[in-house]
Amino acid sequence: MRFLVTILLALVAVVPAVAQKKIGKGQASGSFESTSIYYMDDKKLGAAPEDHFGSNNYMKVDYANGRFSAGLQANAFLPVLQGYDDLADGFKFYLASKYIQWRDKNYEILVGDIFDQYGNGLIYRSFEDRQLGFNNSIEGVRGAYSFGRYVSLKGMYGRPRLNTDYAKSWVRGADLVVSLADICGIQEKATLSIEGSYVNRFQKLTLGDNYDKIRFEETGMNTPNLNMYSGRLNFGWAGLSLRGEYVHKSKDLAPNAEKAASGSAIFGEVGYSYDSFSIIATYRQLSNMATRSSLYELGMANAINYLPALTRQYTYMLANLNPYQVAADGEMGGQVDICYSLRSKENRYRYWNFHANFSTFYTLKKRQTDIGKRRVMWRDINFDIERQWSKKLKTILLFSRQEISPTHGFQKEMYASNIFVGDVTYKFDRKKSLRVEVQYLYADRQNGTYNYEGDWVAGLVEFSLAPRWSFFVQDMYNIHKTKTNYYSGGFSYTYNRTRVQLSYGRNRAGYVCSGGVCRFSPAYTGVSLVLTSSF
Numbered sequence: 001m002r003f004l005v006t007i008l009l010a011l012v013a014v015v016p017a018v019a020q021k022k023i024g025k026g027q028a029s030g031s032f033e034s035t036s037i038y039y040m041d042d043k044k045l046g047a048a049p050e051d052h053f054g055s056n057n058y059m060k061v062d063y064a065n066g067r068f069s070a071g072l073q074a075n076a077f078l079p080v081l082q083g084y085d086d087l088a089d090g091f092k093f094y095l096a097s098k099y100i101q102w103r104d105k106n107y108e109i110l111v112g113d114i115f116d117q118y119g120n121g122l123i124y125r126s127f128e129d130r131q132l133g134f135n136n137s138i139e140g141v142r143g144a145y146s147f148g149r150y151v152s153l154k155g156m157y158g159r160p161r162l163n164t165d166y167a168k169s170w171v172r173g174a175d176l177v178v179s180l181a182d183i184c185g186i187q188e189k190a191t192l193s194i195e196g197s198y199v200n201r202f203q204k205l206t207l208g209d210n211y212d213k214i215r216f217e218e219t220g221m222n223t224p225n226l227n228m229y230s231g232r233l234n235f236g237w238a239g240l241s242l243r244g245e246y247v248h249k250s251k252d253l254a255p256n257a258e259k260a261a262s263g264s265a266i267f268g269e270v271g272y273s274y275d276s277f278s279i280i281a282t283y284r285q286l287s288n289m290a291t292r293s294s295l296y297e298l299g300m301a302n303a304i305n306y307l308p309a310l311t312r313q314y315t316y317m318l319a320n321l322n323p324y325q326v327a328a329d330g331e332m333g334g335q336v337d338i339c340y341s342l343r344s345k346e347n348r349y350r351y352w353n354f355h356a357n358f359s360t361f362y363t364l365k366k367r368q369t370d371i372g373k374r375r376v377m378w379r380d381i382n383f384d385i386e387r388q389w390s391k392k393l394k395t396i397l398l399f400s401r402q403e404i405s406p407t408h409g410f411q412k413e414m415y416a417s418n419i420f421v422g423d424v425t426y427k428f429d430r431k432k433s434l435r436v437e438v439q440y441l442y443a444d445r446q447n448g449t450y451n452y453e454g455d456w457v458a459g460l461v462e463f464s465l466a467p468r469w470s471f472f473v474q475d476m477y478n479i480h481k482t483k484t485n486y487y488s489g490g491f492s493y494t495y496n497r498t499r500v501q502l503s504y505g506r507n508r509a510g511y512v513c514s515g516g517v518c519r520f521s522p523a524y525t526g527v528s529l530v531l532t533s534s535f
Helices: 002-018 180-184
Strands: 026-040 053-065 068-077 092-103 107-114 138-147 151-162 170-179 190-202 225-237 240-252 261-274 277-287 330-343 351-362 376-388 393-404 415-427 432-443 456-465 469-478 485-495 498-507 510-514 517-521 524-534
Touching (some): 107 151, 170 180
Antiparallel strands (some): 026 053, 068 092, 107 138, 225 240, 351 376, 456 469
16 A cells, blocks of 8 residues: 555656646756665575565755756655664655755855865765665755865865754865866866865764763764865866875764774876877775764764775676775775777778776775785776677677685685686667676685685666567576576666656665765565656
8 A cells, every 4th residue: 555655656756747847037957866766585595574565755856047946855764764764763854855946157055965075085075865765964064165266175064964863963074176277378288186075064062961982082083173175176188097095084983993093085087188098007005094974873873984895886786796805904906997989981980998906005004904915805807898789789708707805815815717708789779679698707716615605697688669668577596506597577667858667676685885885785586666757
């Protein structure tokens, strides 16, 4: 019954999509997103939740009139889906964000919930990711001013969001960008800028009887202020690009740490592109860079900064079984990405795309390993070849060898996987197409024993009737340990800006990651309804 109620609410939310968008002299826009799952008992995976149902819903409305704009977003969990325990315990309806903003020629000011980023996000980034259930916006005020194209300055002050409430702390910051290329008059030939940021978190060290679990005088936290500084340099000329950033962080108490420690980060990137060839190499080093909004709370969204995984982000099932999770306590490493394309001058539907990628990360500190020496935490060597044979046929072949430490480098043990993927798309005509994926994961053996869960096989068949219908079936099977099929099938329908997807299947427990931020999703079997609409 509740599943049908959610569908009705979704349909009601779509009505504005065909309504008049004009409000006075301004323009209104908005979006609605709903994900609902009816959980079922499964002999392989176990019993479903007692309630058997979960639904995460997001409604956003914005209004703009000239230089003025305003908006709000309301979230409803009816109740919250499994794996989103940070968001709510059961049912929850709340105002997730709101703002009013004025933009003029050289300045802007916003009052409300702030989403922003300084530099690479190493000291500050506030954003929302609904797939992860992540929202760490800052409720407060933000201002920005630009002196032509030469100098831009912005600053903010407010309290950070913590799940469905707000943290008992305050965050302020400022970011400065100076374009030396524009000042020197060489902006037509090159880009050159120096940048800097400052972020402060003020956290009372005692908050009453309910917050006395941490004895700050014993950890070395003798001040309520955390200060972070960042300096950056950006340069670009004739296909060459250079970026660098250094971050210093004063003493802070990391999650599960007994003693406060200062932190630092180094980021460097070199890129070059010419014609159809490009290469980019990135290096990063982190030390004590997990920065919480509140020292008294845990949870994925309890973060001020952003530390993305500098590894290849896959969409294929087996290549994404065990994604790398950033070791904010200490890591060093990076990746190299190379792309090359061969295009036919006679036929634009015929081309080759070659892509190779290598990423690796090591422990940084002696205490991170049982022998006090640096160890590998992650390594991925991969390449893929995309071939467009004709207007109708395209193939992709991918290979990835991934090595991951289950203890994040503390012990010597490593899991190694060799992943093979074949992806074929055939277009029958302008509307009908068929895509088939075949995947195999070969796990390394040690003394005759399979690494982790052993070998896997997976496949997907997807048939599309553009622009409205799409149907799919897929399965992922563990050959050696669990001998379990993780199957699913369903369809989607798109009309204008509204898309509905209905599916049924079994989902494996594991980490869902986006840009390095990860959420653990428990295993389940059920029916899923996803609706998105915008106007």
